[in-house]
Amino acid sequence: MAISGYHSHFVDIGTHRLFVAEHSPECPRGAVLLCSPFLEEKLFCRRILKNLAESLSEQGWLVIRFDGYGEGDSEGELSNADLVTSASDCASLIHLLRERVDGPIVVVGMRWGANIALFSNIENVDAVMAVDPLSSGEEYVQQLLRQNLTTQMATWGGVRENREALLAASEQGRCINIQGFDLGPKLISQMRKVVLPSSVSAKKVSIIRTGLKDSELPPFWQEHVDKLGATYRLAEGRPYWFEPKIYDPTQFALTSVVSEQFIEWFA
């Protein structure tokens, strides 16, 4: 039964329960699955995604946000998580959305959530929008390792385990602690292999990147935009996915750019 307005609940997808927040209009014209950033970035982006979801809901879209396995309020532990579970969480929720709406289904992913959206390549999805994706899993893992080193420096005044030692420990089965999150060896190993795909099954693909006005699209991204046959849009602004000095949960430019893309696709 569709409930109009905001509604949060737990969805049992068979193997575990996921926390899901729904923003549903009276008669949805389609549905959107929002894939959040990962780890602490997710915490900083929760309100941004909530506001984005409300904005899309006002435009007639049934929007759901969720916490993946081992994240947020969902069941499980990240130390046991892997990318297959992430992809399967997305696929299960898309399946549920497909049963509820007749219109198009769009997956909007932010940061690592964008990479998951592209990597999962879920069938029955009409469009994928990747907001500030990472260029590769390896690059992201290196960023996460840097956070671990920063924590070591701040805590112990020096680095006790460098990147190589951390990765070697992960290969031997130990978790790597990133800002308090224990990432299991399987997840780390899979993440390092993730690259941007050259094609996805969705017919419509868009890549949105946040940057300063008139920022040029780097050649790497231009190449992938071309490969994917995607549209590219720039959201004018500064990175919002870590604790900023200025708190802005609305990210007006980003919300506008996403809305414009929806209008272009489904007007």
Add this chain to the structure above:
Amino acid sequence: MNWTEEIFEVRGADGLMRRGIVTLPERTTTDAAVVLLPAGLKDRVGPHRLYVRFARFFASHGVPVLRMDALGIGESDGEFGVAFNGAHYRRIQSGLFVDDTQLAMMGLTEKYAARRFILAGLCGGAITAQLTAASSNARVAGVLSFSHVAVLDEEGPVALRTRSEVVSNSRAYIRKIFSFDAWKRIFLGESSLRSIVSTVAELAYLSLEKAGLVRVRWANENPQFFSSFRCLQQAHIPQKMIFAERDARWTAFRELVVDGFLDGQLRGKGYDISVIAEANHEFYLSQWTQQLIQLSFQWVRSVLNLPRTFDVVADQGTGNEDDVVEGARAMNEEAGVPPSLMSHRIITSIEELEQWRDQWNNVEAQRISSSPFSSYLFSLCWWKHYAASNYELRVILVFDGDTLIGIAPIYLQTALYKLNVATLHLIGQGESEKEEVCAEYQDIIAIAGRETAVVNEVIEALCGLDEWSKFAAKDLLSDSLILKCLLSELKRRGMTTEFRETGQRYRIRLPATWSEYLSGLSQNHRRKINLARRRLAECGDGHISVVETADELPAAMQALAELHARRWAQRGLPGVFSSRRFMKFHQDWTQHLLRSNRLGLTTLSVNTQPIASLYKVLDGTTAYYYQSGANIEDWGRLSPGRVMLSAAIERAIEHGYKWFDFMRGSDESYKSNYGCETDPMYAVAVFRNNAGGRLAKKISSIKSRVSALAGRVK
């Protein structure tokens, strides 16, 4: 999984919805609930899901927990405007979420019949909890704060410095007062004279404040903190504050509140402060999180007077242990006690012990102070090489429910000849002196916050074992559980106990830099170190190598053994490496240490000839100096021992270790030259009140007299 989670919603008079997640136990054992409040702008999940783990643990032990999003946070309605983070934090620190917290308590009362509340939170959540409790004390049973904050954040830089910054800067200036370079920098305008003058003025203020003549406001004190704190004390609402040692918030809190307001006392009327060693602001590492949760639960259990678990004494050897445990479980369930049972199991075979490897490591990781000689790998290695036909394992595992929370790593040495008695030793001790490993700082292992429960259960286990007459342990620190708890309780049960000092632990509290370390040594010793290093450098062919791969290990061990033997040969003794068993033990253990990056084995060579060797064990925050050897006969002019030791200390500083531990030494040890702090170490013995115990006591007494006589004769 013995908890469930539900969405929690409560609408305020403003029409806006506050949301959260409530975690409910399968069986609630209290009329109270814990409310976890937002850590600044972070939502109900908390940093790295800390709040989720906390709530699920508490619910699984019978206590419901609400993780709440205040207005504008997480899933709740409302919105914060675009502004500096500092401005938002300041509003939160001034009580922005107090009304929402009271609304949440009302919602919990209406929907879940909660009558009392523990308000809890990290950082901004801590001050919200305290301010709310002060304004609605009738229903608040206690306040639980993590990384509490007593200052107000600002958008811009803080004008006034904290006391510690003033003191630290002043010390630095005093150290440089005779430094030509420092004065040169001032005259050239490279150092800020204004900053120096300002520090001196602030130091003067600090002195006046210490003398009680003025009360200076420092670093944006939050006036509401102090008034609400007093309010809780007057209303008899207890507060538990848990801090992280490496958190700047703790430094600020300690000087502002503990030193400036609470007379330096960590415990007092209505409050209790614990500090988790090494932890950072948000308790990133899982052992810190677990300690935080354990300490919290222990305190909440006492505040809410939760029913105590029925303690089980496992009936060893009769085969009906499970019946006893099940019987106790049934009794607990009948009494509404959470499904948590203290019990123990005695491991008698190495095969059985190997199954507990991961759990042992887990307990060791959650201890307040760990030691490499209490690790599973050390114990296993020692047992593999030293266990004789008259050694029998008696490792006591202590459980709370199904969770291993403590270990007493002991074994029984039965009599080989008549004038000996069955004695319990810690694994790693009790071998003959000529081949002894010298395992120090051993103890009963218990996860933080559960020490008493573990020792009580170990005592039950020891009393249930009738095969021993004496328990002996040595090289214990004064804060060891054996010395602090076990000994007095066994004495209370009619056993005879004795303890004596065996020496001192020598360890260096390492500063941030090698030069800072050197500057703290006596001039004479500093000169000796510098001279030794210079001579080595001048000799040109000196080289220190560190074992990094398994291939390099055998040669380095062999060099250590030979150099160690040389040193002892000068005293006319063979040295402990002449023992085949000792050598094999270390060949094995060093391999394990190397694999886990905890070995520090270095060799000093001149022209490829090893002339000194040093063996360290690295563990957590401490580098343990375990063994060394040097060829003094041929290379004494280079002071190879001193070079190696100073290099080892320097390396420990570079790698961020907090302590360089020389381990036990006598009162007149050379170790005292290295700027060490000392702590006494003890040996203890417990004699049972039976024939064997009395015989053991007699033997011990005779041995002491003979030893004293021998000393006098020498």
